[in-house]
Amino acid sequence: MFPKEIYIDRRNHLRKAIHKGIILILGNKECPMNYKANQYPFRQDSNFLYYFGIDEPDLAGIIDIEENTETIYGNDPDLEDIIWMGYQESMKEKCHKSGITGSRPWNDLKSDIDKAVGRNRMIYYLPPYRDDRRMQLSFLLGSDYDKTYARASQELIKEIAAQRSCKKEVEISEMEKTMNEVTKAFYVEAMHQIKPGRYEYEITGLIEGFTLERNCRMAYPIICSVNGHILHNHYHGNQMQSGDLLLIDAGAESPLHYATDLTRTFPVSGKYTDLQKDIYGIVLQAEVESIKAIKPGIRYLDIHLYASRIICQGLRDLGFMKGNVDNAVQAGAHALFFPHGLGHMIGLDVHDMEDLGEEFVGYDDDVKRINQFGTGYLRLGKKLKEGYTLTVEPGIYFIPALIEKWMSEKLHSTFIDYEKVKKNISFGGIRIEDNVLVTKAGHKIIGTPVPKTISEIENIMKR
Numbered sequence: 001m002f003p004k005e006i007y008i009d010r011r012n013h014l015r016k017a018i019h020k021g022i023i024l025i026l027g028n029k030e031c032p033m034n035y036k037a038n039q040y041p042f043r044q045d046s047n048f049l050y051y052f053g054i055d056e057p058d059l060a061g062i063i064d065i066e067e068n069t070e071t072i073y074g075n076d077p078d079l080e081d082i083i084w085m086g087y088q089e090s091m092k093e094k095c096h097k098s099g100i101t102g103s104r105p106w107n108d109l110k111s112d113i114d115k116a117v118g119r120n121r122m123i124y125y126l127p128p129y130r131d132d133r134r135m136q137l138s139f140l141l142g143s144d145y146d147k148t149y150a151r152a153s154q155e156l157i158k159e160i161a162a163q164r165s166c167k168k169e170v171e172i173s174e175m176e177k178t179m180n181e182v183t184k185a186f187y188v189e190a191m192h193q194i195k196p197g198r199y200e201y202e203i204t205g206l207i208e209g210f211t212l213e214r215n216c217r218m219a220y221p222i223i224c225s226v227n228g229h230i231l232h233n234h235y236h237g238n239q240m241q242s243g244d245l246l247l248i249d250a251g252a253e254s255p256l257h258y259a260t261d262l263t264r265t266f267p268v269s270g271k272y273t274d275l276q277k278d279i280y281g282i283v284l285q286a287e288v289e290s291i292k293a294i295k296p297g298i299r300y301l302d303i304h305l306y307a308s309r310i311i312c313q314g315l316r317d318l319g320f321m322k323g324n325v326d327n328a329v330q331a332g333a334h335a336l337f338f339p340h341g342l343g344h345m346i347g348l349d350v351h352d353m354e355d356l357g358e359e360f361v362g363y364d365d366d367v368k369r370i371n372q373f374g375t376g377y378l379r380l381g382k383k384l385k386e387g388y389t390l391t392v393e394p395g396i397y398f399i400p401a402l403i404e405k406w407m408s409e410k411l412h413s414t415f416i417d418y419e420k421v422k423k424n425i426s427f428g429g430i431r432i433e434d435n436v437l438v439t440k441a442g443h444k445i446i447g448t449p450v451p452k453t454i455s456e457i458e459n460i461m462k463r
């Protein structure tokens with residue numbers, strides 16, 4: 001945990017912003033894998049982690065603003081817990097680390113909430129993303145299960161999103177350290193191990209093992225695939241062949257659960273082909289130029305569109321696209337090759353705060369989502385502020401099913417040379433991704449640079 005002052009400050013900030021009522025933040029429970037005693041690795045709720053820091057299941061926190069109290073609900077370990085799990089801290093010890101003096105047994109949570117509801121007090125809570133928590137909330141609040149999600153407090157969501165969006169020094173250094181010591185290091189290690197004849201799962205296992213050996217876990221399931229055009233591809237059974245590209249999208253999560261999220265695309269043979277070099281160059285240019293454009297006050301939506309224009313221009317120069325670049329992007333023609341958003345917030349979650357709702361995290365009253373295929377998937381569009389941490393991850397993909405569909409409909413045929421695209425339909429995909437901090441002066445890449453130019457990568461992979 002961070003020093004307790006950090007959690008006290010965070011709660012004080014929230015308390016001032018909400019003014020009145022009761023804020024209820026539920027921690028997570030254990031999650032069974034195939035039967036109750038065999039569980040997935042425990043992952044604490046990120047909002048609970050942010051305000052209370054205690055990384056254990058079966059806890060709930062209440063901040064009572066008018067009464068000026070903070071209470072954590074949970075049970076002390078009993079003898080059975082100690083027999084099976086070893087020494088466990090008491091509730092009092094756990095709360096002390098979070099700067100909280102009041103702890104109550106779990107069963108008091110329901111009766112305390114009942115009392116507050118009886119006195120018509122406002123109870124603010126967050127939208128549940130797990131069904132067990134949704135049921136728990138419905139039980140605690142005496143409300144309809146179906147309405148539990150919709151009745152979550154927008155005021156609380158917006159305040160928490162605003163607070164968690166601007167990262168403090170301790171959070172940034174947590175991400176930097178993880179990037180340098182784990183994520184960057186496993187990419188360099190992987191580059192030495194990628195060879196024709198080896199399997200995707202060998203590289204995946206290397207990355208996961210490397211991460212576990214450094215007391216970290218993966219921030220999300222690894223993408224490690226010769227089929228980089230399948231965007232969220234978690235199949236790792238292919239044997240790598242000379243001429244293939246291997247797209248790796250993987251990031252470690254620090255022991256305090258701050259995420260990193262990096263993507264590189266490597267040539268299995270150690271050398272990119274001419275066409276791979278050409279397309280890689282466009283993606284790299286889009287990534288580097290987008291990062292250069294990052295500064296407080298700029299809309300991320302505009303940087304996404306800027307990256308889209310660079311991709312269009314590059315593909316036009318290669319003959320895959322044609323016509324006016326601005327018009328092509330406005331029409332959404334670029335989305336044949338770049339069908340996702342340029343990036344998202346990152347922090348305690350890899351898609352930071354997505355549990356609160358993308359609309360509250362990535363958009364606001366000034367900047368609304370553009371509902372067009374491709375750009376519609378952009379998770380962050382609003383104006384950037386100092387302290388935001390986000391990803392920049394453009395890509396170019398040849399997705400056979402999408403190409404065939406658009407081609408049959410002659411969609412955007414004024415902007416796309418389908419004959420040329422069809423000839424290269426099995427190209428695959430390239431994505432390059434870094435994590436960036438918005439600073440007062442502009443931006444800073446989180447961590448020391450991870451090799452990404454063609455010559456850097458080919459040099460390391462030389463054999």
Ligand SMILES: [Mn+2]
Nearest residue numbers: 261391393433
């Ligand atoms: Mn990402």
